[in-house]
Amino acid sequence: MKFLFEILKLYSVSGDESKLSEFILHYINQRKNFWKVLPVIFSGEDFHDCILLKFGEPRTAVFAHIDTIGFMSRYNNQLICVGGPEIIDGTTLLGKDSFGEIYCKLKGDENDISHDFPRGLDPGTRLSFAQNIRLDEKFIQAAYLDNRLGVYAAIKLCETITDGWVVFSTYEENGGGSMPFLLKFIQDTSPIKQALIADITWITEGVQFHKGVVISIRDKFIPRKKFIDRVISLAIDSGIPFQLEVEGYGGSDGREVQFSPYAIDWCFIGAAEENVHTPDEKVSLADLEAMLNIYPYLMERL
């Protein structure tokens, strides 16, 4: 879990993912020779801060977004949201602008958010939740498990995958925008018919801790039943613990697969968390393990 702990400590609020992207790319280059199959790597300015890895002959792609929610300084001491963070008075926020490091507390509520830093911030400065990783026998708790755990699952998958795309996307928390060009590049390079979204979902009355990785039948958008049925059937065969989610709200990179100009089936698969979009996101280690296990299983068989 060293890789997971390291990426949990890196900030990458939507639109400013370059540092995390560099870290992941560096890690890939260090490790790739130990992987079962050596991937072709696509990254750099032509891909903004996204990274695509092509292993063998892909039929399916896995997408994990590397950005997080956060805040941005506006005028005076005002803050506005990047994506949908929970607004909790007193939350510690960190960042950096042209004058140096920033350490402050969030003040106010959803209608009026500010910070208490003694000086003004450069307009547009991004702030992240201060990180505090807590690990016990049953749970991991930290800021930004959404979607550092998805990134972790995607990197672990690289060790054994023989055929498939593993893709690190950006902007997801603030409405998206990298998926369209990533999908176009994939379809122009080595096309797929299936996509899995490695991301974190919510504990609800029907999705509970320690019951396994979540396979989402729907959120606001609805993947094609034929494909979901096939994924569920394979999950049953795998013996890996999983639970089914049916939600009327929420979205993911899957939304952009749905609206892409390609007939690509998609499914969201990931662990569920409590305290969504707070510094205290909490995930069951058993559910995380199921998430880590199901990706290699499905990628081999889909």
Next chain:
Amino acid sequence: MKFLFEILKLYSVSGDESKLSEFILHYINQRKNFWKVLPVIFSGEDFHDCILLKFGEPRTAVFAHIDTIGFMSRYNNQLICVGGPEIIDGTTLLGKDSFGEIYCKLKGDENDISHDFPRGLDPGTRLSFAQNIRLDEKFIQAAYLDNRLGVYAAIKLCETITDGWVVFSTYEENGGGSMPFLLKFIQDTSPIKQALIADITWITEGVQFHKGVVISIRDKFIPRKKFIDRVISLAIDSGIPFQLEVEGYGGSDGREVQFSPYAIDWCFIGAAEENVHTPDEKVSLADLEAMLNIYPYLMERL
């Protein structure tokens, strides 16, 4: 109207359109040799559950969505909406899951929808309104006239069309998602500059029964005036009864034509109904006849 009655009895809630798609494809294969022009047929997994028919040298495409609104089981006895059905306590719903056939009543209101089936349903099970077709001298009334009538108009058009695409799309009621790949395929195969949306709209203070098929000047989105003017001008020449609609809300597959990466003009043309998205959708037979008549007329001249 045998075809219409048959498709009214088949369920195809968004995301699960495969059975209706198979039925339409079977019908097409039975009838195509009697049509004026033999179409090239595109269907199968590469097109999910959509069907495209290419007649002659297309200038225009007609799109009819084959999915419907409905419900999906969540956890316990909860239901959530697929698309925007009217929530009417006591409505009869039908479906099927791994345990067998389901026949139940809808309970509750928009904030809390449930069913009264004595056993739990598989999560993600789709439920449709029970069908009850009523026909008299002036009206047809049934569930899912939206958009079985559009599908019917599209199939009738196939009998006489010489040049054009006739396309059966999916997912429309829950936000769309097949139009982008259908449009890309069309533009890559035999491109068009014009699209007509064969779908059902609403009776309002300005759109009334027996006044003819509706040509929509706008809904939430606004097609280009130059094209709408041309459609209206042809409609006047045709002598077919029509009425104009101007709405600030609502959408159709036209929305995805508008936002596609192709300069394709579009127009929504279809009969209007009362009791939208209920089991009691009601359409004037005179308006339906005008809808059936205007498509061949326009497709020949646009």
Next chain:
Amino acid sequence: MKFLFEILKLYSVSGDESKLSEFILHYINQRKNFWKVLPVIFSGEDFHDCILLKFGEPRTAVFAHIDTIGFMSRYNNQLICVGGPEIIDGTTLLGKDSFGEIYCKLKGDENDISHDFPRGLDPGTRLSFAQNIRLDEKFIQAAYLDNRLGVYAAIKLCETITDGWVVFSTYEENGGGSMPFLLKFIQDTSPIKQALIADITWITEGVQFHKGVVISIRDKFIPRKKFIDRVISLAIDSGIPFQLEVEGYGGSDGREVQFSPYAIDWCFIGAAEENVHTPDEKVSLADLEAMLNIYPYLMERL
């Protein structure tokens, strides 16, 4: 400013931009031989009412939308909005339908808008704010500065630009829809990696008159930090007065660059106005001058 005054007097409510498009095209053809570089011109039905000018070897495109907000007649004496105009009882509106010229007053409020013209209007007739241009030493005030000033800045840029696309887009005020095909055409013809949005933004507590052209760090959507930092750095070097905007709401043609299937960075750059979407939009002449000056500077260096 003769060109600006002329385009301020032409109406082009979203979806009906053909007259303004023709005027701009005519102007381009009259002037192009006096420009530093002769552009390749793309216009006509294949581009709906958009115009693209390709100068030299483009790295960046400038987009200016030529449509405006306005109103559309519905049934009886009802009006509905095109885009988001301010609803001010008593506002003078102008238009034309099959019966002739229309001059009327807006009645009512946001929930119920009507006109007082003594006869009914053809359904779907577009109405614009009556134009009243006011110019003094510090300000220009008129209807539709948004986005006639952007169009003006784009045309002025044509005089000196050596490399780049200058593009006049449509539909922007009512949700967009021309940008996807414009971007596809650009990327298929002479691709770019950068886009600047020449449009008008709002005076707020952080954006004030006479403080320079606005470079927007974000609106509802968030361009990539790396690119914005580069634009700001060039702006500093230029010595041209500018101010930074950080907003949580609003959108522009930049939204469609963000969601395009191309990895194109984008930034909104334009003067700010008071009385947004009213007949009394007001812009500082100093800010306009900064807007006119920054485009040639950036296009040469980006």
